[in-house]
Amino acid sequence: MHVELIVIKSSLPATGDDRGMPAHDPVANIPLFDAALISRYDVSGPRYSSYPTTSQFNDAFDADAFRASALVSNEDPIPRELSIYVHVPSCLGPCYYRGCNRIIVRERRLAERYVDHLVRDIDQMSALFDHDRRVMQVHFGGVTPNFLDGAQLRRLMDVLHRHFDLSREPGREFGIALDARTATPQDIAMLAALGFNRLSIGIQDFDTDAQLAINRVQGIAETRALLDAAEHHGFRSTSVDLFYGVPLQTVERFTRTLELIVAMRPRRIVVRAYARFPPRFPAQRQSARHDLPDAATRLALLGLAVECLCAAGYLYIGMDHFALPDDDLAIAQREGSLQRNLQGYSTHAQTDLIGIGVSSISHVGTCFSQNRRDLAGYESAIDAAQLPIWRGLAMSDDDRIRADVIQQLMCRNEIDLRATSTKHGIVFEDYFVDSLRRLDPLVADGLVARSRSRITALPRGRLLLRTIAMCFDAYLGQPNANASPPFRTP
């Protein structure tokens, strides 16, 4: 079936009139979906949940380097608060819908063994951080972490409570990703009792054909029941992960999915591109290539999502995130306090992030590190009472300056040239002369406005923040329009 390219036109003024519009202006905040520009500029590139990105990590950064960075992080008069990420790599059934590290666990005892290792990982890690450092964020992530049963989750939360000072304030962000196929409203009650107050649910498409194609079936009613339970138990935020470009997905079916989700009013919606990496994940080969929507359809699907969510009152936060106007993220965006870290967008100021579990990433001070990503290697390191560090990176001064610039772009939609120059002791125009040259075509195409004091992503450029950020990435060549097919997955 051939699908026409659908270009969604907004009623916003043309590019020329948008220039200089401040980022917090609600009108400027609405992204303009320009299919032609997006297909030209949206090349594959980093998501900038960190800068430098993981591809710059190297194994010269080892456990000793991590230990040193942790000890130094305790030394400030007011040490940073902590954030803990626990990676749960498994799910109960073979699920081949995403290119994410995952291991199919068929037997519960594998899960139990993994939890044992997580407990020891937490124990080892906690010894490196002063006990009075408050933990404001906890996130259990991975593909479908709710494969852990209630007892296992309780055990992990108990261990975290014993080893760290977990916040009990309402402003804490304790989140977990759930699989709507297996989670029940009773689980939500249990999670609330354990201190969780944020929930994200993965939904690919409610259309049964599309779900069958990726071996996931989940009902509308079940998802709604989970969201209702979360609301009832005072969860501060609920998020739905929506995938476009899923095999067999069509514009018609996706429209229906969007309507259903919007009607449920989750506070946040994340629109993600379906990732498919057949060589690494054999299970995905079962999704026949010819079932994947073509590039034009994928583009139309994205346009549809942007239009539909904005029309339904969701605000565009950045990258792939949308939120209701009274959600913490939207408030933080308005107040200019939005942050972006390895866990995505956040309201918390810079914390030191401790990664627990296989393949998890830590960010402590100015160092990044990643745990071993093979389960056997991870577990054997823990068994030997070693930190399971695989690789990492200590940021240079240049890395820090560029990370700050990219963070401004991702969170505030603009770069304040004078503040950046003052903060880092540079002359922005001189320091970033190459970046500014790379930015020229984006300025010419109306994605970006440049003035003497700031660089601002215009409505046309808002969906292409990544492409704009790539201009400031020292590890990339020039982002070249048409270099790769559009909508390649991050």
Place this chain on the structure above:
Amino acid sequence: MIEQELRNAIAQRAHPMSVIHPGLDLETLRQSCADCALHDMCLPAAIDGEDLARLDRVVKRRRPLERGDVLFREGTELPSLFVVRSGTLKTSTTLPEGDVQILGFHLPGEIIGLDGLSGERHMASAEALESATVCEVPFVRLSEVAASVPGLQLQLYRVMSREFVREQLHPVMMGRKQAMARLALFLHGFAERRRSTGLDDTDLTLSMSRQELANYLGLVIETVSRLFSRLQAQGVLSVDRKRVRILDPAALDALAKGEDDGVHLH
């Protein structure tokens, strides 16, 4: 009040000797006593000519220390007197029950090692908190030169007295019942010491760790952070990692004088 007198004494002794130009880069100066930026507050202050050359010959300029390098330990024999030329060092002693007590933090222009003056070995340990350079004067050689250079002997007494007065601030601090007064007194003293070497006294880099500061002040680390947070919330300080800027010196001064802040120890 005794602490007021002590602080006055410290402040007064700073002035006649503060002939150093603000902003002088200590690192780039030639390494001889005659040319040293610290000349006027160090041993050669009152001597010149051949006497200065004699002193200069017994001064050993050590290679730079890195963070964590130990200059001397309790029990190190043939003690020396050291002058900090750049960076910061801490001195500490081991208590009978095995705990380590930090005795002081030492900034450029300050003298350490006087604990070894009386005997054959050092009674304390000294360790670099960051990259640092020091000049070393073995006591044995110093006594020889001082015996024949009266000006040096007098200056040696002055320097020792100055260090003694500075060190007396620690028990004064520890005598404060209020945690905030201890910290404020410390920061106040720290700023004053920077001013006496011609450096910016409102922009401090605390190279000691929170743990070391807590140990020195006899507080727990939680309290140290809570106090810094409170001072920041009150607009007295701004704290960014290890960089502390004093925004309201008068308020800090008032707190150092012990005006009740409501937080009592135990």
